[in-house]
Amino acid sequence: MKSKEFKRVDLIFDCDGCQPIDVVKKALKMSRDQVIKSVIDSGLRGRGGAGFPTGVKWKFAKEEESDVKYVICNADEGEPGTFKDREILDIVPNKVLSGMAICAYAIGSKEGIIYLRGEYNFLLKPLNQTIDIFNNSLSKIGLDFAIKIISGSGAYICGEETALFESMEGKRGEPRNKPPYPTKAGYNGKPTVINNVETLVYTSMIINIGTKEFVKLGTSDSRGSKVFSVSGDTPKAGIHELELGLNVADFVAEFGDGDTKAVQVGGASGFCVPRKHFKETIIGFEGIPTGGSMMVFNSTRSMYNVLNDYLEFFEEESCGQCTPCRVGTQQLMKGINAVKTGEKSSDYLDQLLRLTETMKIASKCGLGQSVANSFSSIVTNFREEMIY
Amino acid sequence: MTNTEELVKQLINKHGIHRNSLLPVMQGVVKEESYLSDEAMIEIARGLDLSAADVYGTASFYSFLYTEYKGKNIIRICKTITCKMKGKHKIVEAIEDHLKIKKGETTRNGKFTIMEANCLGWCHKGPVMLVNDDVYPEVEAEKVVEILESYC
Numbered sequence A: 001m002k003s004k005e006f007k008r009v010d011l012i013f014d015c016d017g018c019q020p021i022d023v024v025k026k027a028l029k030m031s032r033d034q035v036i037k038s039v040i041d042s043g044l045r046g047r048g049g050a051g052f053p054t055g056v057k058w059k060f061a062k063e064e065e066s067d068v069k070y071v072i073c074n075a076d077e078g079e080p081g082t083f084k085d086r087e088i089l090d091i092v093p094n095k096v097l098s099g100m101a102i103c104a105y106a107i108g109s110k111e112g113i114i115y116l117r118g119e120y121n122f123l124l125k126p127l128n129q130t131i132d133i134f135n136n137s138l139s140k141i142g143l144d145f146a147i148k149i150i151s152g153s154g155a156y157i158c159g160e161e162t163a164l165f166e167s168m169e170g171k172r173g174e175p176r177n178k179p180p181y182p183t184k185a186g187y188n189g190k191p192t193v194i195n196n197v198e199t200l201v202y203t204s205m206i207i208n209i210g211t212k213e214f215v216k217l218g219t220s221d222s223r224g225s226k227v228f229s230v231s232g233d234t235p236k237a238g239i240h241e242l243e244l245g246l247n248v249a250d251f252v253a254e255f256g257d258g259d260t261k262a263v264q265v266g267g268a269s270g271f272c273v274p275r276k277h278f279k280e281t282i283i284g285f286e287g288i289p290t291g292g293s294m295m296v297f298n299s300t301r302s303m304y305n306v307l308n309d310y311l312e313f314f315e316e317e318s319c320g321q322c323t324p325c326r327v328g329t330q331q332l333m334k335g336i337n338a339v340k341t342g343e344k345s346s347d348y349l350d351q352l353l354r355l356t357e358t359m360k361i362a363s364k365c366g367l368g369q370s371v372a373n374s375f376s377s378i379v380t381n382f383r384e385e386m387i388y
Numbered sequence B: 001m002t003n004t005e006e007l008v009k010q011l012i013n014k015h016g017i018h019r020n021s022l023l024p025v026m027q028g029v030v031k032e033e034s035y036l037s038d039e040a041m042i043e044i045a046r047g048l049d050l051s052a053a054d055v056y057g058t059a060s061f062y063s064f065l066y067t068e069y070k071g072k073n074i075i076r077i078c079k080t081i082t083c084k085m086k087g088k089h090k091i092v093e094a095i096e097d098h099l100k101i102k103k104g105e106t107t108r109n110g111k112f113t114i115m116e117a118n119c120l121g122w123c124h125k126g127p128v129m130l131v132n133d134d135v136y137p138e139v140e141a142e143k144v145v146e147i148l149e150s151y152c
């Protein structure tokens, strides 16, 4: 498959285009079905990682009969290497709120909640002020919808949508079984749309610039642009909005330090791409999807340390509810350590790879299921670094 | 009524007698008293009509809801790989040196606790430190003492 050329985009942070509240007004002039159709036709897929088509999610929620429905903004951003949601909420909070309001209108919801990770509590004050003004503007234009914030308490797993509901309901943040999906029974058991911060901004931008403009960007599988959080061995660390569908080689040409050995696409739960695969790997749903985390490593870095760091993260953040994930993460950490110190032979790595396959099948949620991604891509591509 | 009882009562009044209030109430107690004492958890259980075990079980899930004594100011240093690459250990060492305690410990005067945390969301500006809710990106080992003094 051919990749797109490297192209910068400025939809998310651009503030000259219009007032976010005017975009809500524009949506209110459309029918609810038209709003949903625009989002479906735009091809927009969730920016929080899983990539579910946003318009379809809204449609499911609209079709549910219920007096109470919720719109939730997932601002639990905890994937190592991601910081774009914080930046969006800091710089263009009104755009996020407008996306929530548009969704509320489309599905028929009166209550919106931003679940903000506790690590971002310093945003509470400014954000609450912005929300007060925005809620006021909404009532002035006649939309019966109000937004509030609920704070997290330092648990990565609460970014998983059903764990997030549990947490908001005052319980341990343990993921639920699915189905039922949130659009049927989410927060408080009511139909709920939960979207990532960035997804919500794009919905508002789609209403603003129109579906036709939006679909000019990206590929058939990955429409539009995306905000990338770039960190590691790069002279250009920070937030960059790029058209989707580019390949890792072009990304490295722009962001590498001339000595890039690997790029971890999608954070600890994503994949490690070694230099030899840069050219053929597309960043997007046809290749490697990412919530935005792009960690760049140069040849001075030990990939063993990188993997060990990710495993430690998973081991600490596993909710512990299911055995494959709870025990699996511990065994993987012990295992690579045993190989490194020579206590086990290098063949043991193959046994560990099989364990990650089991975890993928037997774990209940995305955390346990995705440990295999970084583990197998690092162990397979940097096997010698795991042993010597 | 003890201070803790009073505090829990106020928080429950504010958030409502409902299971959904449990996290905000616990967060409020931690904000004021820096951790959830047994007394606070029992009081919360009584106020929200839950079992104390349930309150403890919920609190123990969250890394920001401490069930053991903590200092007045919580210092968190990001330990994720990108902050490691930017030298977070120098920051930890500078703080340990200054406060004469190790990671996870609390100073004898109860002013500070040092902890390490998973990704704090400032990977482009590592190393990063949080003191309570305040964030210090690109923090330098030479500046750390000065920053901490401002919390004394």
Ligand SMILES: Cc1cc2nc3c(=O)[nH]c(=O)nc-3n(C[C@H](O)[C@H](O)[C@H](O)COP(=O)(O)O)c2cc1C
Pocket (backbone or CB within 6 Å): A045, A046, A047, A048, A049, A050, A051, A052, A054, A074, A075, A076, A077, A078, A079, A156, A157, A158, A159, A160, A161, A162, A194, A195, A196, A197, A199, A200, A365, A366, A367
């Ligand atoms: C372990 C885990 C952590 C997650 N963390 C987040 C997160 O921090 N932010 C987020 O938007 N989605 C996160 N997700 C994805 C959510 O479950 C959900 O798919 C997403 O919020 C839906 O929004 P979207 O369709 O707009 O991406 C996480 C998923 C898993 C399995």
Ligand code: SF4
Pocket (backbone or CB within 6 Å): A157, A174, A175, A317, A318, A319, A320, A321, A322, A323, A325, A326, A363, A364, A365, A366, A367, A368, A369
């Ligand atoms: S896979 Fe891990 S994080 Fe997910 S439910 Fe199971 S134990 Fe919890």
